[in-house]
Amino acid sequence: MKPTGSMLDYALNEIRARIQSGEYPPGTKLTTQEISDSLGISRTPVISAINRLVSLGLVEAIPRRGMVVAKMSPEQVQDVLEVRKMMELYAISGALRTVAAQPEALAELRRMLDGFHGAYEKGDAEAENVEFRFHSKYIELAGNKQLLELYKANWSVAAIFYFFFRTNQPDRHREMTLQHHVQMVDALATGDELLLSSAIQTHVNSCYDLLDLYRAFNSK
Template identity: 45%
Template sequence: MTQAAGQDESLLDYALREIKARIQNGTYPPGTKLSTQEISDSLGISRTPVVAAINRLVAQGVAEAIPRRGTIVARLNGRQIKDMIDVRRMIEEFSIPLAIKNLDFYPNILQEMQEVTEYFTDNELSDYTVFANLDTKFHQLFVSLTGNQQLMNLYEMNWSVGALFYMYSVSKMPLSRHVKAFNHHKEIFAALLSKNEEDLREKITEHFGMIYDSIEWYESQVNSMEK
């Protein structure tokens, strides 16, 4: 369902959010042509912010401009998605000691992380998109504990692409396969609060193992359908 633009949200940000959501939930799968007229009509806004949003997606690598064809949702294979996940993993592992060191300076961030983990625990997994967005939020909050804005920019730039295609891929999996990974955030958060660097590193390594397993599962399904 398309949500109206928020009170403090520009039409560009609104268009960007909605197009990304449609890529993420499979409405616009990889290879789909992004029609500015169709999108502007469906959102009830002019073509100008839609064109600007699509251009930004091209700059981020989410979309690809094809001569004489228009702009399509980029096609990323499993290897490319894994490469992006690798970068995300390296940034999060680098963030561990800084996050622990700065833990007491960012109570608001910790509160938000706790709210995310409680949502995972208290709500049944019925809407993958909601849980996936909270998953992204949790990890972005974790990296923000470093207090390093350049690191955050790098993380968000990489993950803005990787998250969309990773989420699109694993959204095709049975919801039951996601429960363990989503609930695992509680263990990561507990290790963070304990300031146990070794335990936190172990939990994050385990978490990324789940992510890699999800991608491999999806690739196996795609390969079996192509045979």
């Protein structure tokens, strides 16, 4: 029998993945018994995981309805994107130092780049997963564990929007965002702080392009 901590992490990761993939869309009621049955674990870690997701803003506790997947307003999405950009820009100096001292970190990011095209072919959920892992790895290079945890939490809050973004992203836009990732890796490889800053800002700003479409989707 795994310790409760491991069960909690398992439940948390699985429920969050289902929200990010769109299996549990905004407004979905999360029933602990159904989730625990599907995961093959007891209700206790599932309840703890859902409460954790409430604290992250990914789930809402609504009177007489229970726990439901949160809906994010376009204004909330904009706030999240601004915080994300701020954290990625803050991480620049630390990431450049780490890559200079640990070339294997750069090699890992390059391997992630290779996986982007295959991820898009597998679907939007996999593309979103690769995107999250790439940017989380970049933030990790800054060497600040608290920053990484805050970054992951901020990303989780906007998970529904990011999945919407991937689902509605035109093919030409996908190629453009892939190029942003390439520019980030190239900038890290050459130690070009200005290029890295430009690539980050351009990449995050591209998400704003779909805010009007998301606003229409959110009003349904």
